[in-house]
Amino acid sequence: MYIVDMSCISAQDTYNNAIFEEGVKVHTEPQYWAIEPKYKKMVPLNLLRRMSKSVRMGVGTGIPLIDRFKDSLDGIIIGSANGSIKKSISFLNQIVEYDEGTLTPTDFIQSTSNSIAGTLALMGKVTGYNNTHVNNGIAFECAILDALLLFEENAAQRLLLGGVEEISQANYNVDSLRGMFKEEKIDSTQLLDSDTPGTVSGEGAALFVVDAKPSELAIAQIVDVAQMIHPTTDEILAKTNAFLDRNGLTTTDIDALFLGYNGDNRTDYYYKNVQETLFPTQGVYTYKNLVGDYYTVSSFAVWLAANLFSGRTMPQEVIQKASTKPIERVLIYNHYEGTQHGFILMNKINR
Structure with a gap:
């Protein structure tokens, strides 16, 4: 898509x-x-x-x-x-x-x-x-x-x-x-x-x-999406790996993460665990410090990632950890109150 x-x-x-x-x-x-x-x-x-x-x-x-x-x-x-x-x-x-x-x-x-x-x-x-x-x-x-x-x-x-x-x-x-x-x-x-x-x-x-199909108008590709409800931290890690595997990828194929850190010390550990366990070297971007938290805030993350792929310079406030390599593929991970978790995989369009 x-x-x-x-x-x-x-x-x-x-x-x-x-x-x-x-x-x-x-x-x-x-x-x-x-x-x-x-x-x-x-x-x-x-x-x-x-x-x-x-x-x-x-x-x-x-x-x-x-x-x-x-x-x-x-x-x-x-x-x-x-x-x-x-x-x-x-x-x-x-x-x-x-x-x-x-x-x-x-x-x-x-x-x-x-x-x-x-x-x-x-x-x-x-x-x-x-x-x-x-x-x-x-x-x-x-x-x-x-x-x-x-x-x-x-x-x-x-x-x-x-x-x-x-x-x-x-x-x-x-x-x-x-x-x-x-x-x-x-x-x-x-x-x-x-x-x-x-x-x-x-x-x-x-x-x-x-x-449905690529064209000259294409800005970015939404490759796949996945959701899960009430998982444990181990189940989230397993789901992340399975999500990448079904798209023929491993964690090393992801260049950057867009993570839904929101300042709540009761649930931010979900993001930290995924980041440190599976993607310790990748760049990390945040977005809820710009727009707050709400049910469909991951749509804003997709908009932000698509602009990154378009060549726009990201505000310094969203860069938690700078990427050390060109960003061709990102994984967006968001949850709401630690109960509903969603993953969105996006690719850059190379011309």
Whole structure:
């Protein structure tokens, strides 16, 4: 599967790729809010004011891509664990407030997880395959698998693929009570070295136009994906080796890692164990210190790796360990709260 175009909204200035020229924004609050573009030129105002934030971000990243490839897209696949969670909560509150009487239809329509993919399909007139994966911390990995299977079955040739998530204050409060986020105030430059429980919350959207076959447009290749649930550290090591083996590779064939370190000393050891045991000499890149942690943050890691393959200079803040050789192949490893683990293998396109 080959990435031919992409777009990203995140807590960094990524929409116009300014992050690579102007540097990284430092966050001091526990919620890393997305930096959104001006939507007025792409979305009518009467529609825009009704959209949830996740739908706005999905439209902001997706519609420009659809406009460039509208005649050739065979479908849309989105990973979004929470979807438009704020609208969902608003709709549920209305049920109570109005005693299950006459409710506002907008909140109901926007409350479903597939409202992002559905809105993109309606606005872009993409009438083919349309699917949304809501598998929490591996939602984006499942979306990738869906796309790979479609391509393998020759059921599609070009797809819009991505991950979208928004911060919900209600969810944030609940997750805070169960100890997911840090109690102390810490800025993003110190997050990965904090060595305390909890992390920070993030949001964003990263969408990609992917092709089944290579072409002159290809930016990077997504080779394979794998997931596992509730593994031990030994099972993670075994899964990593098996994942590489099924692609005809060994650990020495990986040039760099993109690891989801998030500053939580209760779960970061998963990454450290994989890094030190299997890839002690490879370069290491991080990404959650830029955009926070959320269910589909691995989509941002794919966007970052694709830009690395495109020749962009990575911000110093993401380089945990510099690579000693040219980077032709990377392994992205991410987990969510230590329970759901995902692997994405990517290759550079050599011309």
